[in-house]
Amino acid sequence: MRNFHHRIPIRRKLPIGVCHKNTDQWLSYIEQSSCKAAAFMFYIVDTDTGYGLHGAEFALMKNEEIIFESYSNRSGAVWFPLLKEGTYTLKELSYPEQYIPEKYKFSVHIHYNGNITIDGMPVCRFKIQHKLQKETASFTIIIYDVRSGIRLDGAVFTLCQNEKILGTEVSDKDGLIKFHNLSSGIYNLVEQQPPAGYIKNSASHVVVVANDGTVTIDGHAAEQTSIGNKPILYDIFFVKQDEQTGEPLQGAVFELLEDSVVLYTAVSNEKGEINFGSFAPGTYLLREQKPPAGYLTNTHAYTVVVAQDGKVTIDGIPTERATIGDKRKGDVITVRMLNANQETMSGVVFQLLQEEMVVQEVCADGNGEAIYMNLQAGDYKIVQLGEEGKPMETTHMLHVSNIGVITIDDRETDELIW
Helix, strand or coil: CHHHHHHCCCCCCCCCCCCCCCHHHHHHHHHCCCCCEEEEEEEEEECCCCCECCCCEEEEEECCEEEEEEECCCCCEEEEEEEECEEEEEEEEECCCCEECCCCEEEEEECCCCCEEECCEEHHHCEEEEEECCCCEEEEEEEEECCCCCECCCCEEEEEECCEEEEEEECCCCCEEEEEEECCEEEEEEEEECCCCECCCCCEEEEEECCCCCEEECCEEHHHCEEEECECCEEEEEEEEECCCCCECCCCEEEEEECCEEEEEEECCCCCEEEEEEECCEEEEEEEEECCCCECCCCCCEEEEECCCCCEEECCEEHHHCEEEECEHHHEEEEECECCCCCECCCCEEEEEECCEEEEEEECCCCCEEEEECCCCEEEEEEEECCCCCEEEEEEEEEECCCCCEEECCEECCEEEC
């Protein structure tokens, strides 16, 4: 080995592939040396395969000045020319694409007898090893309500590989779940806990991360993936009946609303039953849209609460005991007296007669209304009493049918303007 280096002539022309920068400085290092000069070579390889890596750039330095630069060839060999004895610094300026550098600087020592060591190791056994930089990937999925499409927060998902849990994430207020820093491989995505009020999704979703970082879920691109949860649903129902008799009423139309939006409309059957079907936990509004024939519209708005535990109440009453009543039209008749300015007059007394017998006598209240209630089917007469309590000449005829339909002076109405 020493004889070989002794016979190498001093080169004034650099080999092909060697950087020409600082040529004069390099020549000064070998021409002015009184001792033997030596060239050296080492390899840069893949840590896993041992194959040489092409394209790594190195600089040889002395006192922080670059003397020579070289690149690894197709075999991974890096060559440096004749150098005089001494200690140098070998620095990796750039490493092969997609690889991670192990070390940036190495100490090179050229002994007086021509032997060379790098970081204390004979140059013939020295190699620089690099690990392949694996692509890391991330993906985001959307959790949503399968009925409404609304995004859901609070879903807990785990990502597993070989039955080992690698990460656990919870969907945010936008229904998003994100997993980051995934290496290539096959994973399983499983829902551990559904959003409150929803059924757990039992499916195990296969996540594949390719070497280039591409992610697919169940064979589809990750960015197109969304996972739905079915809400736990509970029935909203009640019985429609006559307010006085408790008789079930058919044909009443009710609507169920959420946030002022009508979700569903239902009609009572022959048993007075109204069933809106199944709904997710929440608070709803219930109101009558149309009463049964012969009945007044119930104007009350009922609050329906579907609890997480499945209990359903209507104005605080459990649905299995909830009833909503309507008054017959014949039960409420309103009479108003208007003055010359078309204003209602209070204090006016009206009598309701049947076969010339006084059935009810009512005085108009502060709103100018005289109200007759709970009338049975039949014919009546309404008269106004004068100052001395005697009936005035003007009369109006009232008829209440067997089904509660009211006519006043042969016109179907429950209101009389005098």
